Amino acid sequence: MEKILNYIDGELRASTTGRWLEVIEPATATSYGQLSDSGDEDLELAVAAAQSAFPAWSRTPAEDRGRMLRRLAQKIEAMSEPLALAESIDTGKPITLTRKVDIPRAARNLHFFADAATQFASEAHYMEAGAINYTLRMPLGVVACISPWNLPLYLLTWKIAPALAAGNCVIAKPSEITPVTAWLFSRLCQEAGLPPGVLNILHGNGPGIGQAIVAHPGISAISFTGGTATGASIARTVAPEFRKLSLELGGKNPSIVFADADWEPMMAGVVRAGYSNQGQICLCGSRVLVESSVYEKFRDEFVTRVGALQIGDPLNEDTEQGAVVSLAHRDKILDCVEKARQAGGKILTGGSALEPDAERCRDGWFIEPTVIDGLAADSDCNQEEIFGPVVSLIPFEDEAQALSIANGTRYGLAASVWSGNIGRCHRLAEQLQAGLIWINTWMMRDLRTPMGGVKNSGVGREGGLEAMRFFTEPRNVCIKYR
Numbered sequence: 344m345e346k347i348l349n350y351i352d353g354e355l356r357a358s359t360t361g362r363w364l365e366v367i368e369p370a371t372a373t374s375y376g377q378l379s380d381s382g383d384e385d386l387e388l389a390v391a392a393a394q395s396a397f398p399a400w401s402r403t404p405a406e407d408r409g410r411m412l413r414r415l416a417q418k419i420e421a422m423s424e425p426l427a428l429a430e431s432i433d434t435g436k437p438i439t440l441t442r443k444v445d446i447p448r449a450a451r452n453l454h455f456f457a458d459a460a461t462q463f464a465s466e467a468h469y470m471e472a473g474a475i476n477y478t479l480r481m482p483l484g485v486v487a488c489i490s491p492w493n494l495p496l497y498l499l500t501w502k503i504a505p506a507l508a509a510g511n512c513v514i515a516k517p518s519e520i521t522p523v524t525a526w527l528f529s530r531l532c533q534e535a536g537l538p539p540g541v542l543n544i545l546h547g548n549g550p551g552i553g554q555a556i557v558a559h560p561g562i563s564a565i566s567f568t569g570g571t572a573t574g575a576s577i578a579r580t581v582a583p584e585f586r587k588l589s590l591e592l593g594g595k596n597p598s599i600v601f602a603d604a605d606w607e608p609m610m611a612g613v614v615r616a617g618y619s620n621q622g623q624i625c626l627c628g629s630r631v632l633v634e635s636s637v638y639e640k641f642r643d644e645f646v647t648r649v650g651a652l653q654i655g656d657p658l659n660e661d662t663e664q665g666a667v668v669s670l671a672h673r674d675k676i677l678d679c680v681e682k683a684r685q686a687g688g689k690i691l692t693g694g695s696a697l698e699p700d701a702e703r704c705r706d707g708w709f710i711e712p713t714v715i716d717g718l719a720a721d722s723d724c725n726q727e728e729i730f731g732p733v734v735s736l737i738p739f740e741d742e743a744q745a746l747s748i749a750n751g752t753r754y755g756l757a758a759s760v761w762s763g764n765i766g767r768c769h770r771l772a773e774q775l776q777a778g779l780i781w782i783n784t785w786m787m788r789d790l791r792t793p794m795g796g797v798k799n800s801g802v803g804r805e806g807g808l809e810a811m812r813f814f815t816e817p818r819n820v821c822i823k824y825r
């Protein structure tokens with residue numbers, strides 16, 4: 344059985360606590376590894392290693408830091424097939440998805456910030472009074488990157504790449520539920536010759552080592568992606584100490600469908616937005632708002648398409664829906680469906696746990712892709728993040744009503760608008776309360792653009808030079824020369 348170790352000061356080490364957590368494959372419900380459950384002593388070692396690596400790494404020319412990130416990207420590319428397989432086993436998501444999306448995009452994150460390291464510039468301001476200001480963008484020191492289970496390698500690299508590019512040293516904490524790709528990545532860091540201490544990866548559970556990292560006074564900034572409740576708890580710890588914090592949290596994102604949408608790409612896009620990775624992406628469109636004149640046509644076709652999604656062993660090439668990530672998560676999703684039923688929702692398809700045909704997966708945690716309608720816009724199912732393959736359909740009469748339903752939740756991460764009326768699309772883009780808006784598409788990402796949400800979906804933006812700015816502190820220098 345594989346032992347997953349911490350990566351501290353360039354070495355792979357078991358936790359000093361001597362404790363281990365089980366790592367379980369969601370598709371089979373069997374344990375296939377043991378994970379170091381780190382404690383305070385591991386954290387002290389990691390912080391000390393990062394602090395001693397910082398002076399040299401922060402003074403390393405940006406071009407050389409970029410070169411190192413590119414080497415890491417190339418290592419991922421060279422290992423893409425084993426990584427795709429590991430991530431599929433670890434998360435339960437279809438291998439076609441990990442091959443096409445997660446692993447290539449993880450490499451792209453590192454390539455992008457390898458370039459960004461050399462393109463990152465600061466400002467200068469001339470004053471007529473005879474002075475010039477220039478702004479230094481100094482790395483912060485030791486920063487923490489805490490990532491969730493739904494896109495484990497993608498989100499780990501998305502966070503550590505800008506932090507490292509800007510000259511910081513990092514303590515990363517992957518999710519204890521899906522730690523395997525981070526473990527493989529730490530071995531790639533060794534092979535690539537990343538200087539010891541520049542990146543340290545501590546494994547273990549959230550309330551334990553996660554909370555200890557957040558509370559550690561040696562950590563200057565925290566970049567976190569995960570649930571809204573966890574984000575709120577981290578904010579409570581960090582706020583009184585005025586440390587920098589970026590939170591990318593949950594969403595209850597609307598897909599808004601107008602009658603004049605280009606039908607075929609819209610249908611395919613809305614299904615993909617609802618059910619990619621079994622609905623376990625913070626950007627998934629879990630509320631589908633449909634103009635009433637086409638509501639019935641849309642509903643019937645949507646239900647047919649969702650009912651036809653191929654559920655099965657994530658390792659099969661033709662599987663479109665794999666397992667959800669854990670037993671607890673499966674039960675939480677099923678509980679939400681049950682509550683929706685009790686609130687008067689009609690389950691149009693799905694709604695139950697499922698035992699797939701594959702013998703290997705008989706005990707796995709699978710859920711039928713589910714479509715519900717008939718619920719009020721303010722019902723729990725339409726307000727709270729379920730984070731599973733569950734989509735609720737809501738009819739609307741006109742643009743104003745669509746907007747008010749779309750904005751009527753505490754979240755504001757993403758929205759997609761499907762319409763052939765370009766004026767309307769722009770109007771909605773202006774008024775939707777969301778950090779990311781897609782028009783006639785979903786989840787197209789340009790890494791140069793800011794990523795993050797408003798309201799309870801978080802604070803701060805990741806992505807592009809915005810992320811590099813987050814990981815630096817501006818220091819203004821004013822020189823009087825006259």
Ligand code: TXE
Nearest residue numbers: 490491517518549550553554569570573592593625728730
């Ligand atoms: O995430 P957690 P969970 C949502 C989704 C899901 C819910 C809970 O709705 O059902 O969150 O998921 C670490 N201090 N999203 O409980 O707990 C933890 O170890 C420091 C949305 O699995 O937020 C992991 O590394 N760290 C989402 C990371 O935080 C702590 C992605 C995320 O775990 C900690 C995942 C603490 N006190 C879930 N407690 C998105 N926005 O993409 C936990 N952690």
